[in-house]
Amino acid sequence: MITLLPFAMLALTGFMLLAWFQGRGKAVSCADGHTSILHSLPGYSGAYLAIWSVLPAFLLLAAYGLFGDLLLGLQMQQKLPPDILALAPEKIELFLRNAHALAFGGTASETSPALTAMAQTYASHARYNQIAVMGLALVLSVGGFFFARRRISKTFRARNHVEAVIFALLVVCSAIAVLTTLGIVLSLLTESLRFFSQINALDFIFGLKWSPQTALRADQVGQSGSFGAVPLFAGTFLITLIAMIVAAPVGLFSAIYLSEYAKPSTRRTVKPILEILAGVPTVVYGFFALLTVGPFIRQAAEAVGLGAQTQSALSAGLVMGIMIIPFVSSLSDDVINAVPQALRDGSYAMGATQAETVRNVVFPAALPGIMGALLLAVSRAIGETMIVVMAAGQSANLTANPLEPVTTVTVQIVTLLTGDQEFDSAKTLSAFALGLALFVITLGLNIISLRVVRKYRERYD
Amino acid sequence: MASITLKPDTNGADATSETHKVRARDVNVFYGAKQALFDVNLDISDRSVTSFIGPSGCGKSTFLRCINRMNDTIDICRVEGDIRLDGKDIYARDVDPVILRASVGMVFQKPNPFPKSIYDNVAYGPRIHGLAANAEELDHIVETSLQRAGLWAEVADRLDEPGTGLSGGQQQRLVIARAIAVRPEVILMDEPCSALDPIATAKIEELIDDLRNNYCIIMVTHSMAQAARVSQHTAFFHLGKLVEAGPTGQIFTNPCDSRTQDYITGRFG
Numbered sequence: 001m002i003t004l005l006p007f008a009m010l011a012l013t014g015f016m017l018l019a020w021f022q023g024r025g026k027a028v029s030c031a032d033g034h035t036s037i038l039h040s041l042p043g044y045s046g047a048y049l050a051i052w053s054v055l056p057a058f059l060l061l062a063a064y065g066l067f068g069d070l071l072l073g074l075q076m077q078q079k080l081p082p083d084i085l086a087l088a089p090e091k092i093e094l095f096l097r098n099a100h101a102l103a104f105g106g107t108a109s110e111t112s113p114a115l116t117a118m119a120q121t122y123a124s125h126a127r128y129n130q131i132a133v134m135g136l137a138l139v140l141s142v143g144g145f146f147f148a149r150r151r152i153s154k155t156f157r158a159r160n161h162v163e164a165v166i167f168a169l170l171v172v173c174s175a176i177a178v179l180t181t182l183g184i185v186l187s188l189l190t191e192s193l194r195f196f197s198q199i200n201a202l203d204f205i206f207g208l209k210w211s212p213q214t215a216l217r218a219d220q221v222g223q224s225g226s227f228g229a230v231p232l233f234a235g236t237f238l239i240t241l242i243a244m245i246v247a248a249p250v251g252l253f254s255a256i257y258l259s260e261y262a263k264p265s266t267r268r269t270v271k272p273i274l275e276i277l278a279g280v281p282t283v284v285y286g287f288f289a290l291l292t293v294g295p296f297i298r299q300a301a302e303a304v305g306l307g308a309q310t311q312s313a314l315s316a317g318l319v320m321g322i323m324i325i326p327f328v329s330s331l332s333d334d335v336i337n338a339v340p341q342a343l344r345d346g347s348y349a350m351g352a353t354q355a356e357t358v359r360n361v362v363f364p365a366a367l368p369g370i371m372g373a374l375l376l377a378v379s380r381a382i383g384e385t386m387i388v389v390m391a392a393g394q395s396a397n398l399t400a401n402p403l404e405p406v407t408t409v410t411v412q413i414v415t416l417l418t419g420d421q422e423f424d425s426a427k428t429l430s431a432f433a434l435g436l437a438l439f440v441i442t443l444g445l446n447i448i449s450l451r452v453v454r455k456y457r458e459r460y461d
Numbered sequence: 462m463a464s465i466t467l468k469p470d471t472n473g474a475d476a477t478s479e480t481h482k483v484r485a486r487d488v489n490v491f492y493g494a495k496q497a498l499f500d501v502n503l504d505i506s507d508r509s510v511t512s513f514i515g516p517s518g519c520g521k522s523t524f525l526r527c528i529n530r531m532n533d534t535i536d537i538c539r540v541e542g543d544i545r546l547d548g549k550d551i552y553a554r555d556v557d558p559v560i561l562r563a564s565v566g567m568v569f570q571k572p573n574p575f576p577k578s579i580y581d582n583v584a585y586g587p588r589i590h591g592l593a594a595n596a597e598e599l600d601h602i603v604e605t606s607l608q609r610a611g612l613w614a615e616v617a618d619r620l621d622e623p624g625t626g627l628s629g630g631q632q633q634r635l636v637i638a639r640a641i642a643v644r645p646e647v648i649l650m651d652e653p654c655s656a657l658d659p660i661a662t663a664k665i666e667e668l669i670d671d672l673r674n675n676y677c678i679i680m681v682t683h684s685m686a687q688a689a690r691v692s693q694h695t696a697f698f699h700l701g702k703l704v705e706a707g708p709t710g711q712i713f714t715n716p717c718d719s720r721t722q723d724y725i726t727g728r729f730g
Contacts, residue, residue: 351589
């Protein structure tokens with residue numbers, strides 16, 4: 001029903017170019033060719049005219065594209081035959097949906113003369129709406145063109161007007177980002193509230209048993225469902241801890257080597273190679289963990305008389321740590337490089353060795369940035385799913401033994417929401433509660449890290 | 462170029478020929494393929510202030526950085542020739558540049574206190590070199606160093622505040638205190654006042670004048686007036702060559718070389 005829209009957009013673009021040249025030309029002719037006496041460069045007048053010619057019409061068309069169907073639906077509800085109006089609300093909705101399908105080439109579940117008539121009304125209204133909107137857009141466009149063209153003169157401040165439009169554009173873009181975030185948080189919140197209306201929040205936060213299989217029918221036995229999230233968070237933290245134990249020292253030391261000790265030529269080759277690690281798909285790390293690291297750890301553990309399984313927190317954590325190394329090293333390397341050379345010179349001039357200089361001067365000065373890099377790595381580790389699914393298993397064990405399989409919050413969210421699910425059971429809703437909890441935790445981490453960084457910054461700058 | 466020997470100024474500390482702290486012979490410095498210094502020969506007296514003057518890029522800072530081997534930290538830099546500190550070749554194989562720098566301290570153009578407390582800034586060198594046996598000794602070193610740098614009165618009650626929070630002039634005096642704390646024999650100063658206002662500059666100059674009783678001070682400066690005020694000896698560099706060196710009074714009033722004359726009178730540079 002909005003098939004004409006692409007052509008309208010194309011026409012608008014052409015009109016915009018035309019308006020730009022017109023505006024520019026008018027500004028130049030106002031100045032009799034001496035463009036330096038204009039308040040704004042001719043290009044600004046062109047842009048001003050182009051904006052007025054196109055933006056209002058564009059906004060109208062965009063609004064129609066977004067809300068046209070809604071408007072049409074409202075109009076159709078006014079046009080319903082009286083016998084349909086008397087029906088139950090869901091029947092009315094079905095009737096409208098079928099009419100819509102008949103009119104615009106969908107699959108209707110039934111047909112009747114009333115429906116055919118309704119479909120015709122639907123189609124004619126859609127056509128009428130479209131023509132009306134197109135006409136209005138044309139009027140806006142032409143009107144805007146002449147209105148703006150009249151205003152262009154020697155002293156007209158086109159530059160400031162264009163600036164205002166750019167400002168508005170920037171505000172809209174950031175508003176989209178903020179509103180999207182807000183929307184996601186709100187949907188997480190509402191779904192989580194539905195979950196907590198079925199399951200006690202305290203049981204969720206402090207419960208030690210995670211077994212989300214609920215009974216589908218009331219007479220089913222044995223599948224009571226238990227939503228204690230502690231094992232999931234414990235698993236998440238265990239794996240994150242192991243990953244950071246691997247990634248923090250290795251990443252940091254390789255960053256120090258690269259930035260302080262390596263020759264520039266070495267650095268030029270090694271740094272990109274290290275960054276390739278970041279480009280390896282996590283699924284590849286996953287089967288590396290499952291097929292190579294997991295069996296190796298099992299055999300090694302059995303060799304020293306410890307029971308172990310192929311899927312374990314240790315193998316997932318180790319491989320995840322390797323995945324995170326380039327994050328830590330690359331970011332820390334940048335931060336260390338940003339430490340002023342004057343500080344190093346000062347230390348060398350005191351008779352400090354390179355290692356003393358790194359330990360006592362460069363590292364403390366780079367600490368806020370390094371903390372940032374580490375916390376980014378932590379949030380990356382917490383959010384990582386694929387490696388854990390493959391390498392650590394899905395059984396929600398509450399254990400601190402890294403040789404046992406564990407599961408994480410993200411893995412559980414995936415298993416809860418994949419496959420056939422009913423979307424109002426506690427089982428699926430628990431995914432939202434887990435997501436909310438994860439969100440709160442990472443938000444907390446971010447706030448803490450900002451605080452820490454700010455504190456150090458006050459001390460070191 | 463013939464060797465130029467500095468004669469101590471008539472109003473300088475003492476007049477024996479034993480007081481040459483630093484002797485440089487045929488020093489050539491290269492940055493990659495580019496030669497920055499050509500056959501520099503210079504003797505520098507102990508317990509006095511020697512200024513290096515000359516237009517930007519003339520090699521005076523490069524020569525200064527040869528004396529504590531700071532040029533070693535630049536990969537492409539190569540130093541040839543013979544530089545002796547108290548008669549000992551500082552570029553000899555058995556000399557550890559790290560140890561050398563403890564006895565040849567350096568102060569830079571821009572104050573560069575470490576992002577640490579005032580106390581830790583001054584204690585940095587003594588800690589690294591193990592100069593203090595215990596906490597009281599370290600406190601003592603910090604206090605005397607700050608006193609000698611003329612900063613003690615201003616910071617005595619806030620030693621644990623960051624050194625970076627001080628004003629520019631205070632920071633530069635902190636850096637001088639930091640250099641003094643490792644008990645150097647020579648202090649190199651690379652335009653120590655060029656980032657400071659006139660009042661802070663006056664304080665630093667006063668301090669330099671005090672310090673010359675105990676140290677050999679070598680200072681690079683762009684301010685002719687400063688060289689004339691503070692130093693007993695002056696060396697004029699131009700295009701990588703040492704043009705002329707001698708007692709400050711003579712260089713400024715009766716230079717031998719027309720290039721020195723031109724530079725001092727502001728005709729070029």
